[in-house]
Amino acid sequence: MLTNKTVAIIGGTSGIGLCVAEIAISLGASVVVGGRNGERIEKAVQRLGSSARGAEVDNLNQASIKAFFEAAGAIDHLFTPGASYARGRIDEVTDEVAESSFKSKFWGQYYAVKHALPHLAKDGSITLMAGAYSVRPAPNGAAYGACNAAIEGLGRSLAVELAPVRVNVVSPGTIDSDLWQRQPTELRDASFSSYSDVALLKRVGTTDEVAGTVAFLMQNTFMTGSTLYPDGGFALR
Template sequence: MRKQRVAIIGGSSGIGLRVAERAIDLGADVVIGGRDAEKLQRAASKLGPASRVLTVDNVDQDSLRRFFEQAGPINHLFTPGASYSRGRIDKASDEVAESSFRSKFWGQYYAVKHALPYLDKNGSITLMAGAYSVRPAAEGAAYGACNAAIEGLGRALAVELAPIRVNVISPGTIDSDLWRRQPDAIREASFSSYGEAALLKRVGTTDEVAHTVIYLMENGFMNGSTLYPDGGFALR
């Protein structure tokens, strides 16, 4: 990965930030994008001179277009950034039901579209879905369907864009700063419930997911695959 450039939409915190750190450790430059300028600057201070930050809104195609124009040539794209809500089909508003598709599915679809003019033809794209694709929660049918759709998108894009490689990660519950901002009681209950469901009896770490993303970037024979860093959650 030395002397390559990695673009990460959603790279100012959590899994995206940890991928940026690992990529820099391997000799890459990173361009990270997000909505919150203050968070981006904090990430830049942490990552150092091998990083560049740009504001981007992944539900705005003009914003995505400008992001890649400013980022310039890239070798790898990772798209974990999304903002959405979920709820039962008989209780959720249309806005909540559609939010995961709007931000997580279409946000990644259009990120890929606008990245293509700048992406190395031997480069890679890693999309972010989630283990609810194969083991849906009781509340959030649209969210489960969205994750399954992203996995299908990854396979279809691998066929459509070859030799550019396209893969998907579908993590389970991960102990990230997003969870750390939740009240202790909610976080602990969620982690306990996930631990009961997963074969490894615990939630994952951002480092474990980042390791999976870097593997997909570096392994030149991985294409059209979905990997589940979920502790065996999908198997129960």
């Protein structure tokens, strides 16, 4: 249970982050959700109810990250799924696209941890977000695959560096989230079909399945330095 605990979620206004917020509240926690869009933050807080607060945060801007945690106050758990990036073949993409996953997904989480630490309980936890392409890279995204692997390594390193604070990583496969729902139907269907052909369970995942993994990592007080793969067996093929 997370009774009387405070959970901060950067990227908590939609998708997996919002689902984690809902589960945390159901387990007795209060939540602080952060995102770039003020309107989405307001809608998320209204949906989550009186146990939720929200604040804008840009994970590409350290001053914004620091201000978010100063406004959040004391927290017990941190989850950092928020990121914005693009990917493509090394010989086809611009430097900006190639670097985007590291700038947002890797350094965004690194600096989120750095600025959360003064406010994080000594017996608290951090859950980072990577992705199953860390161990089964896609053909069009070398930098993206490397970024996910780097985040998994960051989680292990921080678990050693920050103990007794627990640090773990969740590396999901393709998840049917609202991010995919905003994509063109043809692209979404092709991607889901391709993933389902490879994954052992022959389907994509749900936000509930990933969020449940995150909630487990927050509650298991003897788990640190681990990476869990809610990916339907994608990494094994």
